[in-house]
Amino acid sequence: RKEVEQDPGPFNVPEGATVAFNCTYSNSASQSFFWYRQDCRKEPKLLMSVYSSGNEDGRFTAQLNRASQYISLLIRDSKLSDSATYLCAVNIGGSARQLTFGSGTQLTVLP
Amino acid sequence: EPEVTQTPSHQVTQMGQEVILRCVPISNHLYFYWYRQILGQKVEFLVSFYNNEISEKSEIFDDQFSVERPDGSNFTLKIRSTKLEDSAMYFCASKLAGDTQYFGPGTRLTVL
Numbered sequence: 001r002k003e004v005e006q007d008p009g010p011f012n013v014p015e016g017a018t019v020a021f022n023c024t025y026s027n028s029a030s031q032s033f034f035w036y037r038q039d040c041r042k043e044p045k046l047l048m049s050v051y052s053s054g055n056e057d058g059r060f061t062a063q064l065n066r067a068s069q070y071i072s073l074l075i076r077d078s079k080l081s082d083s084a085t086y087l088c089a090v091n092i093g094g095s096a097r098q099l100t101f102g103s104g105t106q107l108t109v110l111p
Numbered sequence: 112e113p114e115v116t117q118t119p120s121h122q123v124t125q126m127g128q129e130v131i132l133r134c135v136p137i138s139n140h141l142y143f144y145w146y147r148q149i150l151g152q153k154v155e156f157l158v159s160f161y162n163n164e165i166s167e168k169s170e171i172f173d174d175q176f177s178v179e180r181p182d183g184s185n186f187t188l189k190i191r192s193t194k195l196e197d198s199a200m201y202f203c204a205s206k207l208a209g210d211t212q213y214f215g216p217g218t219r220l221t222v223l
Contacts, residue, residue, distance in 0.1 A: 032210040043202055043214040044154060087154065091210055098144060098167060099212060101154040 003027060004090050006102035014110050017078050021105045023088030024070045031097075033064055035073045036087040038104060044087055047073075078109045113137045115215035117203050123221045127192050132218045134186045134203030143186045144204040144212060145178065147171070154202065160186065193222045 006023045013019050025033075036044035048055060050062040050071045061074040075082055085104040091097045116135045124130050136143050145157040158168040158178055165178065177189045186205075190197055198221050204212040 034210075038154075041200070041219075043217050045214070046211060049211065089154075097142075097210055098156040098159050099146075099154075100156065103153040 003100050004102040006088050006105050010106040012108045018076045021073045022070050023102050025090045027092045030090045030092045032091040033071045034089040038085045080109050083109045117215040117218050121219045130190050132188045132201050135184050136205030140205035140207045142206045145188045146202045147199040149199040195222050198222045
């Protein structure tokens with residue numbers, strides 16, 4: 001089983017739609033969780049950290065379910081500029097606290 | 112806003128040649144990382160560096176790879192004898208403490 005798994009998509013949605021992505025992780029000792037956004041051939045950019053209590057930043061809401069070992073990202077009122085690949089990243093422990101990434105979910109928002 | 116910088120943005124090299132990829136992490140950060148992303152694949156951890164030594168490395172980071180922080184600002188990744196399969200985007204990242212890592216824009220390495 002992959003350490004961090006995401007539905008690769010692509011998700012093609014109309015502007016204004018609500019879209020949700022899930023990400024599962026295999027290591028129950030995982031400690032911290034993130035959503036990154038990656039535009040084509042660019043670096044991952046932190047979108048938000050994910051906390052057990054859930055967190056919201058404008059149109060973006062992230063949730064963590066430790067019991068089922070998944071995190072989710074909800075994008076409301078999607079914009080054309082939201083088109084990107086969304087990467088789930090997990091810190092599975094270790095002294096360096098390096099990130100383990102999923103393969104990403106591709107989102108295209110259509111006019 | 113401070114950011115991680117990387118040079119060059121694109122490096123083309125012949126198989127068997129040595130390359131050095133350079134990064135300038137955010138100035139007060141303490142932890143430094145290299146990741147790579149082969150085209151169409153996921154971002155993979157290579158190595159982490161803290162307190163002037165490697166703290167963790169992945170299976171990818173074999174004897175052909177080395178890292179150095181030669182002065183107070185640069186953080187370099189050296190590949191001694193490049194292979195075709197080393198062609199990828201190489202991202203440097205840094206963090207102060209906690210878990211949030213900030214990524215540089217990457218160096219595209221093409222091995223011919």
